[in-house]
Amino acid sequence: MIRLYIFNILIALDQLLNAILFGDPDETVSSRAAKNLHLWHWNLLGDFLEWIDPGHLKRAIETDEGKNAIFKKGREPP
Template sequence: MMRTLQRAIGQRLSLLAIWLLCQVAAAVASAWMLLAIVTGSRRAWTLAVSYDQLANAAFGGHEDETISSRAGKAARRGKRWACVLCRLLDRLDPGHCEKAIEPDRGTALR
């Protein structure tokens, strides 16, 4: 029992260390993205997509899929949240969710 407790504590401490490293990485990425925006670098877009994928994973989606792709697939299935999000995004970029669908990522298309 004591060994199991030690292992559980060790795993949690390892995850805490990884979390701290992720916080540092997020701060560096945020600063780098701002610099890329100011200088007109393509890297700004790459970082924006990575933040999009991170948010999708945080909300339970596939780690390599964007929220727009996930929403586009869900909107096709009539999911209310996705239809609302896609309508909002359509105001900025008509057909955005449909264009963003990644058939090889996340939930398969039906």
């Protein structure tokens, strides 16, 4: 039970960070990175996440999220 609680808190913090970075508040940073690997800064984060946890980006991508992002795919800030 405590593991699920901690996991839920970590997901919430992940989504909060994504919202702070002008992303969809219901999407994780990992999902956003997986969708934006064509941009160098997301690719760098993606490489780091894959180094820590191989296959992480493939598991983390949320295709149904991201519609409420301030900066949408392909329109990320420089």
